[in-house]
Amino acid sequence: MITPAAIVSTAAIAALGILCVALLITVWRVIAGPSLPDRILALDMLTGIAIGFIAVVAVRTGFSLYIDIAIALGLVGFLATVAFARFVLSRGQVGDTGPGAQRRSE
Template sequence: MTPQDFAELAVDIGFAMLIVALVLAFIRLILGPSLPDRVVALDMMTVLIVAFCGLFSISTGDRAFLDVAIVLALVGFLATVALARFAERRVSRREDEELESLE
């Protein structure tokens, strides 16, 4: 087995593992009993798609996909921060309502 064949095999195995991880994260996104579970699943899917772009860039030798991966990582980070802030506000509103009902 040449180093070129080994690299191709490693990339193919990486693609397969990423696809399995994406399916599992999507299942968690659909079934996740709470909002934080869904936020973490969505963030994980974003990271996996960034990894997929990186592997595809390695596989094809096209560096343009690395730019796509960087932009997607930045957008995914901002989306995760926004969803976490939304979840935090939702919890604080619920706590405020419970305090008001006790008074």
């Protein structure tokens, strides 16, 4: 007979496997990203994947402190993404055609 604990355990193992595949694909995008904004988005995705890992471990162990850690990681990841985006905007991109592009190049 299948128990609820067995279903949760099997789902957690499957989720960890899927998250591992997502982690590998995202690390590849960070390394081989064609541009800086692509790498920034991949780093943001890595934060989301790490939160997923923490959530799955919290469900498997029943230790609720992991949820607080995941929330803190989400906040730090969001602030890091905003900081990287501001850096990219202040630096300007090659081939930028926005309204301020000509002012920066003059």
